[in-house]
Amino acid sequence: MNGHVLRMDGVGVRRGSAELLRDVDWAVEAEDRWVIVGPNGAGKTTLLRIAAAQLFPTRGTVEILDERLGAVDVFELRPLIGFASAAVINQVPDSEKVADLVISASYGFLGRWREEYGAPDHDRARALLAQWGAAHLAERRFGTLSEGERKRVQIARSVMADPELLLLDEPAAGLDLGGREDLVGRLSALATDADSPALVLVTHHVEEIPPGFTHGLLMREGRVIGAGPLERVMTADLLSETFGLPLKVERDDDRWYARAV
């Protein structure tokens, strides 16, 4: 690989007269841990879906794991990318057993449609559920889980296939304070593990940025407002421009906080 896990140049997405993304240049390297921060409708999920090889841009070029989007079979590429998002998880039938949902990711499927899973697959699925604090949910039906429980299972599933790029779309959305802090801690452990894949996490809240994340991409109205090392982009000026209101930004013990002034 040339060092980039993901590279976008001049990426734009248009739907009718709406510009969902405009002129996005972005590069993610293997050791990077990125957060994408921006208000509702900024284009974060659209950008993530391109990174997940789920959506083709209208303009620009995209390289994922050294393959050019548009010139590669996306069905070969997608199993190398972990993607935890509401859009994926909403397709899971309520009756799906949690352990089966996680294990089926080893072949890039949703639902346990293949039957030839071996003991190592089962062991890995159980270990991942334990790593994300969901070991006790393995035998439950997905439809019976709470929002926070679903998030944990979703992340365990997204790492099952040992991806080279892991994309997490708002993993802390809908969690209570204890659940959020627990998840931030687990994501921080993931971020600081040198064996982890390149990480990209989307959030609306700077308080949810786990320690160990290294870079930030700030988005507003489909454009990049700032991109680079976290300490360079998490400034009051750039975040105020991103959210369209004057903000005060503080850092304490590797966590970030923002409030209106």
Ligand SMILES: Nc1ncnc2c1ncn2[C@@H]1O[C@H](COP(=O)(O)OP(=O)(O)OP(=O)(O)O)[C@@H](O)[C@H]1O
């Ligand atoms: N097919 C479409 N036609 C027109 N506009 C669209 C279409 N699909 C998405 N949009 C708009 O594109 C914008 C970006 O959507 P996207 O889901 O990427 O934003 P987001 O930053 O993830 O938002 P949120 O934080 O609310 O999840 C939104 O304003 C959305 O309404």
